[in-house]
Each structure stands twice: as C-alpha cells, then as structure tokens.
Amino acid sequence: MRILIVEDEIRxxxxxxxxxxxxxxxxxxxxxxxDGEEGLRLCxxxxxxxxxxxxxxxxMNGLQMLExxxxxGILTKAIVLSAYSEFxxxxxxxxxxxxxxxxxxxxxxxFSNALENIKRQILEDNRRKPEKVGTLEQIMREIVGGxxxxxxxxxxxxxxxxxxxxxxxxILILAYMGDxxxxxxxxxxxxxxxxLSHYEGIGYCSLDIEYLSxxxxxxxxxxxxxxxERWVQYQLLxxxxxxxxxxxxxxxxxxxxxxxxxxxxxxxxxxLSFEDNVLISYPKITKVQTSMCIYPQDLExxxxxxxxxxxxxxxxxxxxxxxxxxxxGKVYDPHEVKESYIRFMWxxxxxxxxxxxxxxxxxxxxxxxxxxxxxxxxxxLSEVCDFIADNLDCRETQNESDNLTIRRAKSMISxxxxxxxxxxxxxxxLNITPEYLGTQFHKETGVTFxxxxxxxxxxxxxxxxxxxSLKLYEIADRVGxxxxxxxxxxxxxxxxxxxxxxxxxxx
Numbered sequence: 001m002r003i004l005i006v007e008d009e010i011r012x013x014x015x016x017x018x019x020x021x022x023x024x025x026x027x028x029x030x031x032x033x034x035d036g037e038e039g040l041r042l043c044x045x046x047x048x049x050x051x052x053x054x055x056x057x058x059x060m061n062g063l064q065m066l067e068x069x070x071x072x073g074i075l076t077k078a079i080v081l082s083a084y085s086e087f088x089x090x091x092x093x094x095x096x097x098x099x100x101x102x103x104x105x106x107x108x109x110x111f112s113n114a115l116e117n118i119k120r121q122i123l124e125d126n127r128r129k130p131e132k133v134g135t136l137e138q139i140m141r142e143i144v145g146g147x148x149x150x151x152x153x154x155x156x157x158x159x160x161x162x163x164x165x166x167x168x169x170x171i172l173i174l175a176y177m178g179d180x181x182x183x184x185x186x187x188x189x190x191x192x193x194x195x196l197s198h199y200e201g202i203g204y205c206s207l208d209i210e211y212l213s214x215x216x217x218x219x220x221x222x223x224x225x226x227x228x229e230r231w232v233q234y235q236l237l238x239x240x241x242x243x244x245x246x247x248x249x250x251x252x253x254x255x256x257x258x259x260x261x262x263x264x265x266x267x268x269x270x271x272l273s274f275e276d277n278v279l280i281s282y283p284k285i286t287k288v289q290t291s292m293c294i295y296p297q298d299l300e301x302x303x304x305x306x307x308x309x310x311x312x313x314x315x316x317x318x319x320x321x322x323x324x325x326x327x328x329g330k331v332y333d334p335h336e337v338k339e340s341y342i343r344f345m346w347x348x349x350x351x352x353x354x355x356x357x358x359x360x361x362x363x364x365x366x367x368x369x370x371x372x373x374x375x376x377x378x379x380x381l382s383e384v385c386d387f388i389a390d391n392l393d394c395r396e397t398q399n400e401s402d403n404l405t406i407r408r409a410k411s412m413i414s415x416x417x418x419x420x421x422x423x424x425x426x427x428x429x430l431n432i433t434p435e436y437l438g439t440q441f442h443k444e445t446g447v448t449f450x451x452x453x454x455x456x457x458x459x460x461x462x463x464x465x466x467x468x469s470l471k472l473y474e475i476a477d478r479v480g481x482x483x484x485x486x487x488x489x490x491x492x493x494x495x496x497x498x499x500x501x502x503x504x505x506x507x
Contacts, residue, residue, distance in 0.1 A: 001026065001027055001028070001049045001050055001115075001118075001119060001122070002028050002030045002046070002047075002048045002049045002050070003020065003027055003028065003029050003030065003048055003049065003050045003051075003052060004029075004030055004031045004032070004033070004039065004042055004043055004046060004048040004050070004051045004052070005017070005029060005031070005032045005033070005051075005052050005053075006032075006033040006035070006036065006038075006039035006042075006051060006052070006053040006054065006057070006062060006065065007032075007033075007034075007052075007053065007054045007057070007081070008034050008035055008054065008057045008058060009054075012054070012081075012104075013032055015106070016052060016106070017029060019106070019108060019111055022108075023108075023111070023112050023115065024115075027115075030046045030048050031046050031048070034057070034058075035057045035058050035059045035060055036053075036057055036059060036060030036061055036062055036064055036065035037059045037060045037065075039051065039053060039060075039062075039065050040060065040065050040068055040069065043065075043069060043074065043076060044074065047076075048076060049076070049077065049118075049122055050076065050077045050078070050079065050115075050118055050122075051066070051076050051077070051078045051079070052078075052079045052081065053065065053066070053078060053079070053080055053081065054080075054081050054082070055080060055081065055082040056082070062080060062081075063080070066078055066080075066098065075146070077118045077121060077122060078098050078100070079098075079100040079101075079102060079114050079115075079118065080098050080100065080101045080102070081102050081103075081104055081106065082101065082102075082103065082104065083103065083104050100114040100117060100118060101370075101373065102114060102366065103365070103366050103369065107364070107366055109364075110364070110366045110367070120211065121211050124145065124210070124211060136158075136161070136162060136205050137205055137206075137207065139154060139157075139158070140205045140207060140218050140257070141207055143254060143255075143257050143258060144207065144209070144216065144257060144258055144261060145258070146258050150166060150254055150255070158254075162203055162220065162221075163203075163221055164203075164220050164221070164254075166253055166254050166255070167252065167253050168220065168221075168252075168253070169220075169222070169225060169250055169251070169252055170218055170219065170220055170250070170251050170252075170253075170254070170256075170257055170260075171218075171219035171220075171222055171225060171228065171229075171248070171249075171250050172216065172217070172218060172219075172247075172248070172249050172250070172251065172257065172260050172261055172264060173192070173216070173217040173219065173232065173236075173246065173247070173248055174209075174212075174214050174215075174216050174217075174246070174247040174248075174261065174264055174265065174268065175188055175192055175214055175215045175216075175217075175240060175244055175245075175246055176212070176213060176214045176244065176245040176246075176247070176265075176268050176271075176376050176377065177213055177214060177215070177243070177244050178213050178243065178375075178376060178377055178379070178380050179213075179380065179383075180243055180244075181210070181213035181214070188215045188240070188244070189206050189208060189215045191239055191240065192206050192215055192217050192236075193206050193217075194239075195235070195236045195239045196217060196219070196236075199228065199231060201221070201222070201223060202219055202220070202221060202222045202228070203219070203220045203221045204217050204218065204219045204220070205217070205218045205220075206218075209261075212265055214265075216261065218257065225250055229248060229279075229281065232246070232248060232279060233279045237277045237278075237279060238277065243377050243378075243379040243380075244377065245268050245271035245280060245376050245377050246279055246280065247264045247265070247267065247268050247279075247280040247281075247282065248264075248279050248280065248281045248282070249263065249264045249281070249282040249283070263282060263283075264280075264282045267280055267282050267285050267286070268280055268376045269334040269335065269338075269375075269376055270285050270288070270334055271334075271376055271377055271378075272326075272334040272337055272338075272375065272376065272377070272378060272381065273288075273290070273331050273332055273333070273334050273337070274331065275327070275329075276378070288331060289331070290331050290332055290333045291330040291331060291332055293326075293332045293333060293336035293337060293340065295340050295343060295344075296322065296325050296340075296344075299318055299321060299322050299325065299344070300344060300347050302314075302318050303315065303318045303319075303322075303344075303347070303348060303351075304347070304351045304466055304467065305466075305467040305468075306318060307348065307351050307352050307355060307357070307392065307466075307467075308351070308355055308462075308463040308464070308466050308467030308468075309463070309467055312389075312392060312393040315389060315392050315393070316389045316393070319385040319386075319388060319389050320385065322344055322385065323381065323382055323385050326340070327378070338372050338373060338375065341372045341381060341384065342369060342372055345368060345372070345384065345388060346365070348360070348388055348392070349361070349363060349365065351466060352392060354462055354466065355459065355462055355463050355466070356459050357391075357392065359391050359392075360388075360391050360392060363388075363391060368384070368387075371383075371384055371387075372384055403440070403444065405430060405432065405437070405440060406440060406441060406444045406445070408430060409426050409430065409437065409441060412426050412429065413426070413452070413453055413456055414456070417453060417456055417457055417460070417479070417480055418457075418460075418478055418479055418480045419480065420480050421453075423437060423438055423441075423449045423450075437449070454490065454494065455494065457479040457480050457481070458479075458490070458491055458494045458495065460478075460479045461475055461476075461479045461487070461491060461499065462495075462502065464478060464479070465499055465502055465503040466503065472484055472487075472488070472499050472500065475487075475499070476488075487499070
C-alpha cells in the first residue's frame with residue numbers, strides 16, 4: 001500500500017514511519033508533506049492509496065485538503081489524526097465520509113486496526129470487473145463501488161433484460177445493521193427482498209455492503225415514487241428489527257447511484273434522533289427542525305457522587321436515565337447527542353480513575369470514541385452505557401499472591417484507617433511481630449505499610465471531595481487527620497494539588 005503522510009510535526013511523522021515499518025513491510029511511504037497545500041499537490045502527483053493526515057496544520061488543515069480532493073473526484077482513502085479536544089473536526093471528518101479517525105497519541109493496536117480496515121476497503125474497491133457484462137447484481141455492485149463506466153454493451157444488456165435505461169430514477173433503500181451485520185446480513189438481505197417482492201410493478205437488486213455494515217436495495221422501474229416511499233415507511237420498516245436503521249433516497253441515473261449512497265449514509269445517524277421505525281429519507285432529513293440539545297449537568301454530578309460512593313446500582317440507574325434523556329420525544333441533532341455521550345463517558349472515566357477504579361482506567365478511550373461516533377441505532381448507544389456500567393461494577397478482587405495475613409491486615413486498615421491504626425496495633429491483633437508484618441506487607445504490596453495507609457486515606461479523601469460537600473476540616477477528620485493543615489500538605493505531596501483545587505477540578 002502506497003502511503004502519503006501529511007503532518008507538520010517532524011517527530012510525529014517519524015513516529016508514524018516507525019509504526020508503519022513495524023506493522024508491515026508492504027507499506028511504502030511515497031511522500032511526506034508539512035501542510036495541507038503541499039499534501040494536496042503531492043496527492044495529485046503521486047496518487048497514493050492512503051493519506052495519513054493531521055487536522056491542525058498551517059496554511060491548509062487536513063480536512064480542508066481532503067474536502068478539496070474529494071470535490072475534485074480524487075477519493076483517496078484517509079486516516080485522520082487529531083486530539084479529543086478537537087471533536088468538531090471529528091464531526092467534519094465523519095461528514096466527509098472518512099472512516100478512520102484516531103486520537104493522539106496514536107495507539108499501535110488502533111493504528112493497526114485502522115490500516116487493516118483501509119486495506120479491506122481498497123480490496124473491495126479493486127474487485128475486478130467481470131470479463132463479460134455479468135449479472136445485474138455484478139453490474140450494480142461495480143457501479144456502487146465506482147469501478148464501472150457503463151458502456152454500450154452494458155446499456156443494451158440492462159435494457160433488453162430489465163428495461164433499465166441509463167437516465168431514469170433509481171430508489172436506494174439502505175438497511176444499516178451495525179454490530180449485528182455479520183449475524184443479520186443474510187437474513188436482512190432475504191427479508192428486504194421478500195418484502196419488496198410484495199410490491200407489484202417494480203424491479204430490484206439487493207447487495208451486501210460490508211464496509212457500511214448494511215444491505216442496499218436498488219429499485220428501478222417504479223411508477224410512483226411517492227406511493228412507494230409511503231409503502232416503505234408504513235409497511236417495509238415493520239419487517240426489520242428495532243436495531244436496524246432504514247435510509248431512502250432517489251437518484252436520476254445509473255451514474256448517480258454511488259453518489260446517492262455516499263450522500264445518504266452519513267445521514268443514517270439521524271435514526272438516533274427519532275423513536276424506532278422512522279424512515280431516514282434524504283434530502284428531506286436535511287430540513288428537519290431540531291430542539292436545543294442541553295447537556296444534563298445534574299446527571300453528571302449525580303453520577304460522580306455514585307462513583308465515589310461505589311453505589312453500583314445507582315450508577316446503572318443514572319446511566320439508564322442518561323440514555324433515556326435524549327429519547328424524550330424531541331428531535332435532537334445526532335451529532336450533538338454524540339458529543340454529549342462522549343462528554344458524559346469521559347467524565348465518568350476521569351472520576352472513576354481518580355478514585356482508583358483500575359478497570360475503568362484501562363478502558364481504551366479511542367475504541368469507546370469510535371463506538372460512539374459510528375453509532376447509528378439506539379442499541380449501539382445503549383451498549384455503550386452497559387459497557388461502562390459493567391466496568392464500573394468491578395467488585396474489589398484480591399490478588400492471588402496476597403496471603404491471608406496481608407488480606408486481614410488490609411481489612412483492618414479499611415475498617416480503622418480513620419482512627420489512626422498503626423502497624424504495631426495490627427500486628428498485635430494478628431499475633432505476629434511488627435517486623436514480620438512490615439516485611440510481608442512490603443513483599444506482597446510493593447510499598448511500605450505507612451505508604452499504603454497514607455495512599456488509602458488520600459483515596460478516601462478524594463471520594464469525599466468529589467462526592468460530598470463536606471468542609472475540608474471535616475474530610476481531614478474523617479480520613480484520620482486531626483490537623484487539616486497537615487492533611488492538606490500530605491494531600492498535595494501525594495496528588496500534586498491542594499484539596500480545594502482538586503475538588504474544583506472535578507466540579
């Protein structure tokens with residue numbers, strides 16, 4: 001695969017080169033550019049298979065470069081790199097049809113997966129045109145893939161066998177199945193064909209579009225597009241599962257089928273803005289009036305308190321309330337809904353990490369961002385909420401290497417940390433010497449007893465700072481520090497922030 005890198009920071013360009021060399025010797029870097037203008041020129045000159053581009057660059061940014069290329073009919077595949085704080089750019093990339101959007105710093109696994117996805121797309125695009133005209137399905141597949149210029153033989157074949165002429169209306173029905181595609185695509189294709197067979201007087205061809213996780217039906221020779229659309233809305237939709245989104249558009253010639261599909265697919269997100277069984281009809285959907293999308297600050301605050309209190313049933317309850325929040329009968333811009341999801345999930349992750357939830361801290365935020373950004377049906381957002389809830393609800397497990405003595409010592413610390421229990425007192429209760437307990441504790445935990453109990457108290461203090469409105473001296477007393485000033489000093493030494501500043505950062 002021939003790759004062009006467009007990135008203004010030489011350190012990042014070099015890092016991308018190293019990653020490419022590590023992943024596959026078949027990747028060839030054909031050029032490098034410092035900004036979008038130079039990238040535009042090199043892309044036209046070198047005709048790469050893939051562009052890896054940053055967003056923020058001088059003179060012309062990466063998205064402006066891609067937009068210019070696509071407007072000129074140069075549909076080179078692209079991987080866009082950006083920071084989470086530039087989510088608006090991610091939304092723009094989605095509108096352009098970019099399928100791979102990675103956060104900096106780039107993770108090796110995410111980068112590898114993105115490259116594999118691009119390779120599959122290129123393989124699909126390069127599928128050979130049949131040597132002869134082929135079947136109707138083969139012809140339509142080549143047209144959808146942009147690989148077929150309709151010649152006279154093909155025109156004659158379509159007209160003689162299907163009464164299809166080049167300049168006529170074609171209706172596109174797209175059934176998006178998301179994560180269920182591989183389980184449902186065969187059934188989905190059969191279900192779509194079965195439903196269409198009940199509508200008299202039309203011809204149709206159905207295709208699996210794997211890279212869109214969808215099934216596409218191309219309808220031709222339909223006498224009344226208005227009646228047919230009404231039939232699709234009120235009858236065909238009911239034959240599909242709730243976790244499927246149905247899109248609809250009309251094009252005026254064979255050559256516009258690919259363009260029509262490319263225009264329709266990004267608007268499938270609007271399925272998230274309605275209740276189930278609503279047809280996403282393009283371009284009608286572009287004129288929909290939306291309500292103001294207000295972020296639920298109160299739910300975020302309640303969620304932070306529930307996390308700090310380790311109230312897992314409350315966490316699930318709030319996540320369900322958040323999911324229902326945007327399903328109140330109003331119509332919201334789906335991109336704004338997704339932004340709210342990202343903001344809410346990021347707040348959860350940061351709060352959980354701050355109170356020591358390692359399982360949540362290990363969530364790959366890039367993959368979570370991808371799941372939210374690519375969602376087009378309600379079930380995909382519901383699965384995100386369930387995924388977060390499952391990771392929050394991780395009961396503390398004991399390390400297999402912990403022996404019984406250390407587990408009992410930890411249990412005592414958890415029970416008596418706020419009254420200043422000492423190593424000697426715990427050793428006395430366990431009927432062992434303080435020296436032996438101290439040695440074993442360090443061996444099993446990797447830290448000394450004093451460091452462990454200090455960290456335990458500071459962790460509890462973090463939970464109280466975020467999850468309650470207690471005054472600082474009250475929090476100090478609750479975690480075992482009689483002197484608030486000394487508590488503040490220890491807290492800053494441990495976290496790098498004063499307690500008051502820490503609380504502000506999570507409000």
